[in-house]
Amino acid sequence: MSNFFLFPRLAGAAVEKAVVVMQRLDPITLEKEWARKVQFDNRSFEQISKEGDVGTAYPLEKIEAVAKKLDECLRKNGGNLGEEPSNATKVNVENAWAQALHSELPIAPSEAANPEVWHSFSCFYCPHLVSWRWGKYEQATPHFRWYSAEAANRQTFRRLWWRAELLKDKDNPKPYSLLEQMYEDELVGFTDQATISMHRSITLEVARQHLNNLDEKTGSAHIDNKKGDKLAPRTEFFRLFQKIVLRTAGQQDPAFIENTNQATAFVAECLNEAKKTYVHAS
Amino acid sequence: MAKSITAPYIVLEEFNQFLLPSWKNPADEKDPFDGGYLDSFTPTSRIELAVTFEIKVSMVWSVLKLAPGSELALSASILCPATRRIITSPNIALRSTDTDGTRSTSLVIPEGALSSHAFFECRLVLANDTKPTDSLAARFKSSLLWKHSIKVLLEGSAPMFPVTAERFSSDNGGPTAAWRMNWQRATLLSSPSKVRLITNSDNTHFTNLLKTQSPDGLNPAHSMLQYNVACSMLENICGRFADDFRQIPADQLTDGTLGHNLNMFFKKFFHPRYASITDLIEAYKDNPEQCRAVLQSKIEGTLLHV
Numbered sequence: 001m002s003n004f005f006l007f008p009r010l011a012g013a014a015v016e017k018a019v020v021v022m023q024r025l026d027p028i029t030l031e032k033e034w035a036r037k038v039q040f041d042n043r044s045f046e047q048i049s050k051e052g053d054v055g056t057a058y059p060l061e062k063i064e065a066v067a068k069k070l071d072e073c074l075r076k077n078g079g080n081l082g083e084e085p086s087n088a089t090k091v092n093v094e095n096a097w098a099q100a101l102h103s104e105l106p107i108a109p110s111e112a113a114n115p116e117v118w119h120s121f122s123c124f125y126c127p128h129l130v131s132w133r134w135g136k137y138e139q140a141t142p143h144f145r146w147y148s149a150e151a152a153n154r155q156t157f158r159r160l161w162w163r164a165e166l167l168k169d170k171d172n173p174k175p176y177s178l179l180e181q182m183y184e185d186e187l188v189g190f191t192d193q194a195t196i197s198m199h200r201s202i203t204l205e206v207a208r209q210h211l212n213n214l215d216e217k218t219g220s221a222h223i224d225n226k227k228g229d230k231l232a233p234r235t236e237f238f239r240l241f242q243k244i245v246l247r248t249a250g251q252q253d254p255a256f257i258e259n260t261n262q263a264t265a266f267v268a269e270c271l272n273e274a275k276k277t278y279v280h281a282s
Numbered sequence: 283m284a285k286s287i288t289a290p291y292i293v294l295e296e297f298n299q300f301l302l303p304s305w306k307n308p309a310d311e312k313d314p315f316d317g318g319y320l321d322s323f324t325p326t327s328r329i330e331l332a333v334t335f336e337i338k339v340s341m342v343w344s345v346l347k348l349a350p351g352s353e354l355a356l357s358a359s360i361l362c363p364a365t366r367r368i369i370t371s372p373n374i375a376l377r378s379t380d381t382d383g384t385r386s387t388s389l390v391i392p393e394g395a396l397s398s399h400a401f402f403e404c405r406l407v408l409a410n411d412t413k414p415t416d417s418l419a420a421r422f423k424s425s426l427l428w429k430h431s432i433k434v435l436l437e438g439s440a441p442m443f444p445v446t447a448e449r450f451s452s453d454n455g456g457p458t459a460a461w462r463m464n465w466q467r468a469t470l471l472s473s474p475s476k477v478r479l480i481t482n483s484d485n486t487h488f489t490n491l492l493k494t495q496s497p498d499g500l501n502p503a504h505s506m507l508q509y510n511v512a513c514s515m516l517e518n519i520c521g522r523f524a525d526d527f528r529q530i531p532a533d534q535l536t537d538g539t540l541g542h543n544l545n546m547f548f549k550k551f552f553h554p555r556y557a558s559i560t561d562l563i564e565a566y567k568d569n570p571e572q573c574r575a576v577l578q579s580k581i582e583g584t585l586l587h588v
């Protein structure tokens with residue numbers, strides 16, 4: 001299959017050792033002296049990286065071009081490697097990174113599921129961006145934002161690609177607008193968990209209905225159906241909404257709901273249940 | 283409306299006498315089973331699977347106390363947590379007047395959709411809103427009445443432990459050594475990642491041999507490595523871990539432990555010739571060469587079988 005692209009995978013003790021050094025350095029040093037130059041036990045990236053067995057190797061120069069776009073995203077969204085970023089800047093830059101990675105890399109889900117693919121970005125192409133986003137870590141072992149086989153949903157770039165994949169709304173003229181509007185805490189609790197996010201139409205519908213339920217002026221969540229009457233803190237209410245979706249999906253079959261085009265009604269029912277539960281609890 | 287979401291109702295147990303699913307892989311006639319590998323899988327595979335259900339319709343209605351007008355939907359899905367994909371078969375519609383017997387459906391795994399492992403699930407769902415007389419019977423559309431799930435590992439994309447490259451010190455054979463297994467920090471209850479296959483990054487001759495593709499698809503270096511790694515696993519099961527396998531209850535070797543993965547290895551290569559892993563350990567004590575020969579016979583697609 002010619003269009004199944006293989007991406008370089010980076011793993012092993014030499015990479016872990018390099019991360020232990022890199023995570024103590026500042027973003028400017030990393031950009032100047034380490035990004036795209038780092039050696040792993042005196043071996044180059046090309047020598048140490050591997051690819052999967054079946055498919056066509058994606059050209060390294062194209063991957064490098066995407067990595068450069070991530071640098072542009074940082075600058076265009078107010079980021080500066082020499083400055084500690086504000087929370088708002090982090091959010092804007094990460095949204096831009098997620099969209100750039102997802103729209104520019106022709107990577108199949110089975111490749112994107114491999115954490116070693118994303119180590120290439122965090123440990124070779126863009127170590128300065130990881131340091132800018134998360135700060136320095138004085139640790140003797142690699143930090144999971146750089147290198148992690150097990151807590152892979154917390155790896156800097158992998159988690160962003162998957163969020164974009166799960167929340168891309170193909171029918172929307174702005175396909176990544178749901179991703180842009182969701183808060184970090186909401187994404188961590190929802191799209192980073194596999195249980196419900198496997199059901200794509202339900203995932204999109206939860207995001208849509210959650211965002212539609214927010215008060216235009218205050219940004220808080222409506223907790224009754226007469227808009228404007230009662231409001232609840234957005235993220236707190238979303239946690240409850242999400243719990244009810246997960247609980248209900250254990251009793252009502254989400255695959256059947258999707259196949260019979262009932263996702264909108266199912267999520268609306270869960271939202272109503274969340275509103276009633278919230279009112280009772282408060 | 284809120285009550286409809288949480289109201290309890292009767293469901294069928296996963297293993298019951300009225301509804302029995304079986305998965306078939308028509309391409310290689312090796313049927314997926316719980317804890318087994320989906321043979322011949324690669325990320326670019328497009329695989330069609332068939333699912334057959336043996337169902338006693340009247341008993342299902344009776345046990346679940348469903349209203350006579352209930353309509354049920356029977357379906358099969360493959361769920362992959364790593365790629366967040368779910369692939370679902372068309373529904374099989376069931377009514378109370380249907381006869382007992384066999385029902386079949388199928389589904390296709392598209393290329394690039396799965397990685398690592400997947401859950402093969404079968405489900406029975408209430409497909410319409412009904413008004414049963416029994417207060418504990420399911421009444422609302424989409425109510426899940428039964429679920430059966432097996433976990434299948436995807437060969438070719440799910441190594442049992444990490445594979446890494448390092449420079450070998452002279453203690454480990456120096457630049458001319460090709461590879462070694464590292465079991466030093468491993469216990470049956472530890473993570474499988476404590477075991478590693480380490481290739482020697484200085485031995486470029488060997489790594490190039492591993493990458494070489496011959497026209498017939500066979501690779502001598504791969505074949506040799508595969509068999510030797512399997513032997514290393516066999517030796518560790520029957521040597522280092524033999525006492526632990528006898529002493530640690532099987533239910534403690536849960537998914538995510540090395541013991542679970544070694545059990546999967548046992549099931550793939552030695553079951554049902556040996557009923558349990560302790561039987562294999564005894565057999566290995568008596569005649570290790572015979573166990574290695576069994577292992578050779580089961581490693582497919584390699585030069586061992588040309």
